[in-house]
Structures are given as structure tokens and as C-alpha cells.
Amino acid sequence: MSTLKVTAEVLTVHEHPNADALELAQVGLYRAVVAKGRYRTGDIALYIPEQAVLPEALIEELGLTGRLAGSAANRVKAVRLRGELSQGLVCLPAALKGTDLKAAAEEGTDFAGQFGITKWVPPVPTTMSGDVESAPDLLPWVDIENLQRYPHIFEPGEPVVLTEKLHGTACLLTYLAAEGRVLVSSKGFGGKGLALKEEERNLYWRAVRAHGVPEAAARLAARLGATRVGVFGEVFGAGVQDLAYGSDARTTGPGYAVFDVSAEIDGQVRWLDPAALLDGELPLVPRLYEGPYELGTVLELTTGRETVSGREEHLREGVVIRPATERYSPVTGGRAIAKAVSPAYLTRKGGTEYE
Incomplete structure (x- = not known):
């Protein structure tokens, strides 16, 4: 949001x-x-x-x-x-x-x-909630501004990466290297500095355990020499939102795809490229385009069919745009990152919008 x-x-x-x-x-x-x-x-x-x-x-x-x-x-x-x-x-x-x-x-x-x-705060289904605890060491996610509201975040010709934006629920995982401990949260709870206590029925814990995210985060922390590693992924499938990408979270287990990574190295938190660090280790959101920024290209790729399932099962939610090299944006006052959302997605009938 x-x-x-x-x-x-x-x-x-x-x-x-x-x-x-x-x-x-x-x-x-x-x-x-x-x-x-x-x-x-x-x-x-x-x-x-x-x-x-x-x-x-x-x-x-x-x-x-x-x-x-x-x-x-x-x-x-x-x-x-x-x-x-x-x-x-x-x-x-x-x-x-x-x-x-x-x-x-x-x-x-x-x-x-x-x-x-x-x-507006979306409702939280019971499978996405649970008992929480204070988590001051959790690496938080950030709100992504809409490119249509702030069209000058990127410069024409600037090298950018476009990834598919998935309609699921954001899962925040932080690995604490000194303790070998894992914190898991949703975007909503994470924004309040809270983590979900592990419980086998909880959607987020089911997803990270099924896909080996804690272990991948531990390996990444060792490779980077990081004290904390944050892995941010989208959990999706039937039973999560109305767009399922060919997965069923209720029977075969939730789908999961990483869209961002951060790490605390030498006391500084940095945002890193998931594809460069986790390709082959964890599922990643589809990368649709790498090249010079051009608004027409962004708008063209914002619409169409999803690519996660490989079968174009339903419409695409949109895209996330970020520079090829992470940088600060004076337009947003934070990261240079934005989303563009498909008009068909916005006006679809019977859609769900859970946190």
C-alpha cells in the first residue's frame, strides 16, 4: 500500500x-x-x-x-x-x-x-492473524508509492527493473544471526513492531517453513557477514486472495515468491537485489523487464496476464519498478521504488483485498 x-x-x-x-x-x-x-x-x-x-x-x-x-x-x-x-x-x-x-x-x-x-485498512482473516509479540529487531517493509501519483520518481533512460506485482499477502521474515532466531510477521503487524508467534496453522509460518526461507536467510547472512537479514515475500494461492496463480493454500500449501531483501551489514541496513542473492534458492517474483526507464514500457507491462503459474490463468495485478542500482528518491523521501497497477485489476468484480 x-x-x-x-x-x-x-x-x-x-x-x-x-x-x-x-x-x-x-x-x-x-x-x-x-x-x-x-x-x-x-x-x-x-x-x-x-x-x-x-x-x-x-x-x-x-x-x-x-x-x-x-x-x-x-x-x-x-x-x-x-x-x-x-x-x-x-x-x-x-x-x-x-x-x-x-x-x-x-x-x-x-x-x-x-x-x-x-x-482504509483491509480486514485480516484468522489464518493471517495469530498471537503476536514485540519484535524491535524485525526489519520492516516500506510502503510503495504509486507511479501514477508520483510520475517523476525515475528519470527517462535510467536503468530499471520491473517485476510482476502479485496479489497475495506480504510476509516479513528477519533472521537474527547472533541468536540464530527467526521473526515472522505480516506487513500490518510488522508496521507496529510485532511478530507472529509460530503456530502450525498460521499462513505466514506455513509458507516460510514449506519453502525453506529461514534456512536460506541463515545461509545468506553467513555469506554477507550480516547481523540481520530480511526476506520479504508474497504469500499467495486460493484461500489467500481472489487471484491464486495456480496455487491452493488450503490443500497443496501456499505459494511464495521473494520480492525484496535487506541486510544489516556493519551497522547499516541495505536493500539488495533478490535475484542476485537468492536465485535458485527461493522462488522469486517474475522479472518482466530490465532496461532503460520509459513510461510507455511500464504502462504496457502493467496490464496483461499473470506469469507466475506459467499458464496465464488470470489478469496481472501490475508491476513494481525499481532502479537497477538502489538509490534514494527526493520525490518519495525514501527508496526509489514504485508500483503501477492494472486498470483491469482495480475494476475487477468480486475481488478480495486482505492485508
Whole structure:
């Protein structure tokens, strides 16, 4: 998941190809459907992204009662309106009257708190939860921002790697070399500094044990001379999410694929290339492209069929983009890494979105 920020944005307005009374307001690479004539290119308005949960009063003011997603009809979700993908909401609530929107846009002011907008937290099925314990030594995962919101993370021509983004649940494993101890967590629990106690029915522990992840992490720590090694993988299959990649977590066991590795070496945590370190030792997420960064290539590979099963069983969720050489990004204020998500995935029917 990416971070939630509700910001003032400069709009670029496009014609809606299939509706005379609608237009498309562009923010970054996102486009949101708006009423025709409401905004003009260069106007500044509030942008509320997907996965935002709105308070009832704001929903009513925006005329969206009963029209949003979720059991409470209060969550912003990607939809198709007259054939065009609409991601997020563009609006000017009355509470913004008198606000210097130009300054707010330049400063990146976050209005989420002012409007009582929160980030949607997916439910956690019982197989993905369990008893937890404090784990201050757990190596955490980071939120990945969406390339469509921040299109300038990468420079044109910069060497990048694109891997397939899988629809499962993120599993965090940290190997502590001094103790020979393993910590296992989910992204949600890991973000709170908690690890899951080992239990044979727990999905994450079943996955790492079945695929030999603790042993591979121990070998990697010895090779690198690392005090801690973090192995981050996606757990997937029927019984986990609606996209199964040919695996059944309930019968034959959960599928697993590594998407990232970190290691603490000489007191410094570094992000490393999983393919260079674990190819042949652990399953890896498919690598779809290596070469110069070009937006058209990214968008083309974002859509299509999955490649994990080898049988193209269902649609692809999207891709993750990272530089060939790990670096800092002033755009994100952290790692230079981003995701791009398929429109077909966003608007599929009957999809599950568990943590």
C-alpha cells in the first residue's frame, strides 16, 4: 500500500470521449471524472486518492451518499464511468474557502486530518492473524508509492527493473544471526513492531517453513557477514486472495515468491537485489523487464496476464519498478521504488483485498 495524503493539486482537464456532460481531471498520471465545466486546466483542487475513507458529512457535501465502496459506502475506489477509469476524487469542499490553495499545492500540505479522512485498512482473516509479540529487531517493509501519483520518481533512460506485482499477502521474515532466531510477521503487524508467534496453522509460518526461507536467510547472512537479514515475500494461492496463480493454500500449501531483501551489514541496513542473492534458492517474483526507464514500457507491462503459474490463468495485478542500482528518491523521501497497477485489476468484480 502507498501512504495516504490528501493534497491540493494543479489540474489538467481533458475531454471525456464518451460523455458530453463529463470531463477528466488529471493529477499526476491519475484521471478522475468530473462534471464538465467545473474545472479548467491550471485550476487547483483537492485530490482524495483511492483507499481513502471519508466521514459522512463530507460524503453528503460531495453528493456521494451511497455511491462509494465498502459496507459503509464510505471508501474511495477506482471505477469506470462511461468507459473511462476514474481514480480518486477531485473536489473543492466548502471548508477550503479562504485557503491559499496555490501555497498548499507548492508545500504539499496534507488535508487528511482537517477533513477527517483516514486510510482504509483491509480486514485480516484468522489464518493471517495469530498471537503476536514485540519484535524491535524485525526489519520492516516500506510502503510503495504509486507511479501514477508520483510520475517523476525515475528519470527517462535510467536503468530499471520491473517485476510482476502479485496479489497475495506480504510476509516479513528477519533472521537474527547472533541468536540464530527467526521473526515472522505480516506487513500490518510488522508496521507496529510485532511478530507472529509460530503456530502450525498460521499462513505466514506455513509458507516460510514449506519453502525453506529461514534456512536460506541463515545461509545468506553467513555469506554477507550480516547481523540481520530480511526476506520479504508474497504469500499467495486460493484461500489467500481472489487471484491464486495456480496455487491452493488450503490443500497443496501456499505459494511464495521473494520480492525484496535487506541486510544489516556493519551497522547499516541495505536493500539488495533478490535475484542476485537468492536465485535458485527461493522462488522469486517474475522479472518482466530490465532496461532503460520509459513510461510507455511500464504502462504496457502493467496490464496483461499473470506469469507466475506459467499458464496465464488470470489478469496481472501490475508491476513494481525499481532502479537497477538502489538509490534514494527526493520525490518519495525514501527508496526509489514504485508500483503501477492494472486498470483491469482495480475494476475487477468480486475481488478480495486482505492485508
